[in-house]
Amino acid sequence: MNTTRRSRRLLAVAAASSLAIAACASDDSATPDEGADAVESVDDTAGGDEPETTDAMEEEADPADDGEAAPADDEAPADDEAAEPLDAGNTGEVGGSGCGIPHGAYEDGDAPAGEVRVAWNQAAYSFNSATNRGNATANNNPLYLMNAGGFSYYDADLNYINNDQFGTCTIDSLDPLTVTYTINEGVTWSDGVQVDAADMLMTWASQSGVFNDADTVVTDTGxxxxxxxxxxxxxxxxxxxxxxxxxxxxxxxxxxxxxxxxxxxxxxxxxxxxxxxxSSESLELITETPEISEDGLSLTATWDSFYVDFALTGPFPGVPSHVVAQNALGIEDPAEAKAALVEAIQSSSTEDLKPISESWNRDFDATALPDDPSVYASFGPYNLTDFGDDGTMVFEAREDYTWGPQPGVQTIVYSIIGDPTAAVQAMANEEVDVIAPQATSDILTQLEGIADRGVVVRQGDGATYEHIDLAVANAGPFDPATYGGDVDTARAVRQAFLLSVPRQDIVDRLIVPLNENAEVRNSLTQVPGSPAYDAIVAANGSDFYAEADPEAAAQILADAGVETPIDVRNLFADDNPRRASEYELIRDSVSQAGFNLIDGRDINWGSNLANPSLYDVTFFGWQSTAIDVTGTEANFVTGGQNNFYGYSNETVDALYEELQTTTDQARQDEILGEVEAVLFDDAFGLPLFQFPEVTAYNSTFVENVSSIAIAPTVFFNVWEWTAA
Structure with a gap:
């Protein structure tokens, strides 16, 4: 069927969630960071095929590959070097910044020049990555080029920077949490319309859930x-x-x-x-309509209760509100359209909000250059000038952009090459300058083989991790409904399947050749090596799955009275060598326990994640999009954006609700440990491994390319790139 039987609560959006589905040329992963303070998303970077959300989120979205990223560079961004030293000041305190460390003025620098060609593994399909369907790295990468330099971004050292040349976020109160967001006069969309409070109000209206009708649902087609x-x-x-x-x-x-x-x-x-x-766990806590200033440039929002990650999850501008209103309400003049949208939100007019919501949900989806340029209006350093049927996008530096770090490259050509071997060949042929292909030993060897042509290769562990999840509300083998509502029997079947997954074999065969120190990951919320990792793993119950044991799994099924063989449909990314190898290893192992794993590889796996009627088990990667505390929430809470599977547990929901207001780090770690203990006991799914990551660029044609371990990875400092 073409939709998910999901709870009425909508999925969390990338802006509020740290995970995104990643879809890179290298792997399939999401985008949020996995640590206690990481956001996840499905990654669809040149390296993977995952969604991006938040993590975030993943992103949710169409995962591409692994969503892998290269290690962060030791050098600070050029802009930060040129500006005065960063000073946190009273950031996070009343009267201070509520969205990062203020940056200050940026140096003008030389005029942008030259062309840089980038290859990714999955094409964009929406200019609105805040929807459930659009939350993916495939969309977030191009949108970063178009909107980078908004309120905030991460630098090379993962400092969260407030671009106060774009706007400021002033904390008016911490109890109740109240923040005023102000966009500077002169900051405009690419069509010349001022970016203002109406755009922020649109974000709040679309993600707070305040206007959503319980008897109305959006299908996976929008x-x-x-x-x-x-x-x-x-x-x-x-x-x-x-x-x-x-x-x-x-x-x-x-x-x-x-x-x-x-x-x-x-x-x-x-x-x-x-x-x-x-939806957004943060913005859902703002139930009173935010106030707009007289000049229309400021919006003041008050949370009903404190939200620990508020700095990352404010009502930041997404799609242009005037375009939504023009399409939805048939008003041609942008100012009149915005005024009508504000009035509809402030008056809670269902008559107007219905077409506004439908426009916001669907009108920004596109797989080629729309006839209407307002669909891809942007406020950042680059304008989209072409979007071919093959997914290739062309970006040109915006001449009037003065409210953020200034780009050094005039033209960026963003092409789509799904096969990592083909991406390496394109680099060898000097057809592309920057790639982040799926990391395999063969790919690494091929890249090292062209180092004499100026190709620089960077590798290391990234923030993306592979995981395997089970659908529990699709009338399939892991759903209690299949056993007459018997929760214990369904749980036993899930345990047996996961106990048969050969995690160590997968790591030894596929990851160790790239990283000799690679280990099985045993935490669903923590990055290996993070401060809380060892303590959480020791107490979360993951030791039950320490070694694949098909024989013990078969006994669990026998004790539960479940007949075998059990058909299990496996959704995963097509055209991904590592994923194909994972499938084969898992298939051969679980068959020994009585499971028949059905090959469901699909080029559109990312968009099908939200439709578990098509599958019973899936594996892909989550990639972090932010450094936060609640970034994994959207994966596991009832109705969470990245919870595609119908999983619901009141204890998990309550623990994450407590986490939202908890500022004590020790208690934060305890809460996440308690969450994991429930998830492993419920046999929700399993973490598999941390992604090895490879980024390559041709220094003959481009300089200052780097990467960080959260989205947007290699694009994080795109304004510092220079065409050599």
């Missing part, structure tokens, strides 16, 4: 539909009668079993309610 009692979209059959998910056979028969698309004659039942395809 269609707004009436929801049934289970939160699934109601269908209308050929005879005009309603079809709900409660009528399982008829409902499932309405979808193509191969593609998940609705068959001819069936449509989604239109809803009269509002539903934005996004």
């Amino acid at each position: 269609v707004t539909a009436q929801a049934d009692a289970d939160g699934a979209p109601v269908l209308v059959g050929p005879d005009g009668d309603d079809v709900t998910a409660a009528d399982v056979d008829t409902y499932d028969a309405a979808f193509d079993p191969e593609t998940g698309e609705l068959l001819d004659g069936f449509t989604y039942k239109e809803s009269t309610g509002v539903s934005f395809d996004s």
Whole structure:
């Protein structure tokens, strides 16, 4: 079927979540950092195929590959070197900055010049990465080029920098938490319209959930539909009668079993309610409509309760509000359109908010250059000038951009090469200058073989980690509904499957050749080597899965009275050598316990993550997008953005709710340890390994290329690149 039977709570958005689905040329991963303070997202960088959210998020989205990133450079960004030394001042305190360390003025530098060619492994498909469907590295990379230098960004040392040339975030109060966000006059979208409080109000409205109707749901294709009692979209059959998910056979028969698309004659039942395809754990705590200043440049938001990661999760501008209003309300003049949108939000007008939500949900999706340039309006250093059917994008430095770090390269060509070997060959042929391919021993050898041509290779551990997750609410082998609602039997089947996964064998065969010190990762929230990792692993129950034991797994199934073989559909990224090898190793091992692992590799695996009716198990990578405390929340809480599988546990939800307001680091670590203990006991899934990462660039054609271990990895300092 073409939708997820999910709770009515919408998925968290990348802006609020640290994880994103990563889809890199190298791997399939997400984008948030895995530590106690990391955000995750599915990574779709040149190295992987994951989503990005937040982590974030992942990103959620269309994962590309592993979403791998190269290690951070030791050198500070040129802009930071040129500016006065950074001073945290009273950042985080009343009267101080609520979104990082203020940067100050940037040096003008030379005019941008030359061209740099980058290859990634997955094409963009939306200019709105805040939707559930758009939260992916595939979209976030191009959007970073277009909108970098907004309120905040990370530097080479992972300092969180407030670009106060764009705007400021002033903390008015910590109890209640109140922050005023001000965008400087003269900061404009690429169509010349001022970026202002209306854009921030649009972000709050779309991610706070305040206007979402419980009887309305957004499908995985972005269609707004009436929801049934289970939160699934109601269908209308050929005879005009309603079809709900409660009528399982008829409902499932309405979808193509191969593609998940609705068959001819069936449509989604239109809803009269509002539903934005996004959510944010942070912005959901702002239930009162934020106030807008008289000049329209400032927005003041007050949280109902303290949120520990508020600096990362404010109502920062996303898509242009005037474009949403123009499309939704049919108002041509941008100023009038924005005014109408503000009025609709402030008055809670369902009549206007419904078309506004539908425009926000869908109008910014695109796989080629839209006829309407407002769809890809940007406020950063680069304008998109071309977007071919093959996914290739061309960016030109914006002439009037003065409110952030100044770009050194005039033109960036962003091409799509899914096969990592082909990406290396393109670099050898001097067709591309920067790549981040999936890290394998063969790829590394090939890159080292062209070092004499000026190719510089950087490798190391990244923030992306591979994991395997189980769908628990899809009427499949891991769903209690399959066993008449017997929770214990379903849990036993999940335990048996995970106990059969050969994690050590996967690491030894696929990762150790790239990193001789590589180990199995045993934490769902912590990066190996982080301060809390060892203590959490010692207490989280992961030792039950320390070694693959198909024989013991078979006994668990026998004791539970479950007949074998058990068919398990496995969704994973196509055109990804490492993922194919993982599948084969897992297939051969779990078969010994009585599981028949069905090959479900799919080029569109990322967009299908939100539809677990198509699969029972999946593996990909999460890549961090921020350094935060609550970044893993969207993966595990009920209805979380990255929780595609229907998993719900009241204890986990309560622990993350406590974490949101906890500032004591020791208690933060305790909470995450308690969360992990529940997840391992429930057999939610397993972490597999930390990604090895490879980034390569041709120093003959480009200089100052570096990377950091969170999204946007190699693009983080794109303004410092120079065409050699």
